[in-house]
Amino acid sequence: DVKVTQSSRYLVKRTGEKVFLECVQDMDHENMFWYRQDPGLGLRLIYFSYDVKMKEKGDIPEGYSVSREKKERFSLILESASTNQTSMYLCASSLGARGYTFGSGTRLTVV
Amino acid sequence: KQEVTQIPAALSVPEGENLVLNCSFTDSAIYNLQWFRQDPGKGLTSLLLIQSSQREQTSGRLNASLDKSSGRSTLYIAASQPGDSATYLCAVIRYGNKLVFGAGTILRVKS
Numbered sequence: 001d002v003k004v005t006q007s008s009r010y011l012v013k014r015t016g017e018k019v020f021l022e023c024v025q026d027m028d029h030e031n032m033f034w035y036r037q038d039p040g041l042g043l044r045l046i047y048f049s050y051d052v053k054m055k056e057k058g059d060i061p062e063g064y065s066v067s068r069e070k071k072e073r074f075s076l077i078l079e080s081a082s083t084n085q086t087s088m089y090l091c092a093s094s095l096g097a098r099g100y101t102f103g104s105g106t107r108l109t110v111v
Numbered sequence: 112k113q114e115v116t117q118i119p120a121a122l123s124v125p126e127g128e129n130l131v132l133n134c135s136f137t138d139s140a141i142y143n144l145q146w147f148r149q150d151p152g153k154g155l156t157s158l159l160l161i162q163s164s165q166r167e168q169t170s171g172r173l174n175a176s177l178d179k180s181s182g183r184s185t186l187y188i189a190a191s192q193p194g195d196s197a198t199y200l201c202a203v204i205r206y207g208n209k210l211v212f213g214a215g216t217i218l219r220v221k222s
Contacts, residue, residue: 006154031208043200043212050208058209090154097142097204102155 003027006091006103013110019078021106023091030095032074034058034066037088037105049074081110113138113205117213124191125221132186132216134201139179141203145210146175146186149198158199159186191220 007022025032033048035058045058047066055066063085067075074093078085091103114137124130134144143162147155159168159175161184167176172189188195196219202210 033209042214043210045209048207048209056207088152092155092210094208097208099143099145099157099160100155100202100204100210101157102147104154105152107152 004091004093004101004103006089006106008106009104011106011108013078013081013108015082015110017078017081017110019081019108019110021076021078021089021091021108023074023076023103024072025074025093025101026072027093027095027101028071029093029101030071031093032068033092033094033100034064034074034076035090035092036060037090043090046076083110086110113141113203113211115201115203115211115213117199117201117216119216120214121217121219123219123221126191126193128191128220129187129189130191130218132188132199132201132218134184134186134213136182136184136203136211138205139182141179141205142208143204144175144177144184145202145204146173146184147200147202149200149215151198155200188218191218193220193222195220 034046035043049068065077089106092100094100118133146158161177174187198215200215201213
């Protein structure tokens, strides 16, 4: 089975800090995605990547950036964390349209 | 813009009942449709993937159907158990291999 691993389950950061959320998949999937999930708003796509060093903005990219230096790793960067970025962050990977696999999520709190 | 709607928003049933969760989408030009389960505070677990050329998929007590022309999918759970209590999310895979999610159905199975 494909495994998607998010490095942290819980994070607490201060306003203004630079935050890195790491995601690694082990099945050579070309597509990787970052979503955030908020009560009442559901899952929203932040950024995605189809290949190494390639990135595309999703529906809510403001305040975020991403990095994909290796095929298996996709990092989400909060350049200057703000309280409205407190959320559950979910990473996913897929091989074409053949179904998605999600990580366990990172609950980020910005204080 | 693709929109995905799930009905009902919440459902509470006694153990042993068979139940149906509904998902509708506005744009029939989808690649595939995927059903997920999410336990509180956790990531998403894939339940079933239905490719656009298929009508249904089955896994154990779960059966999912897809009618692209009418923009609908159903998830049927047979002989429900308390361990089935979770949020069930429907997502369509659209152009660019991006998922569009419904808001989910919160299921509670009472023992």
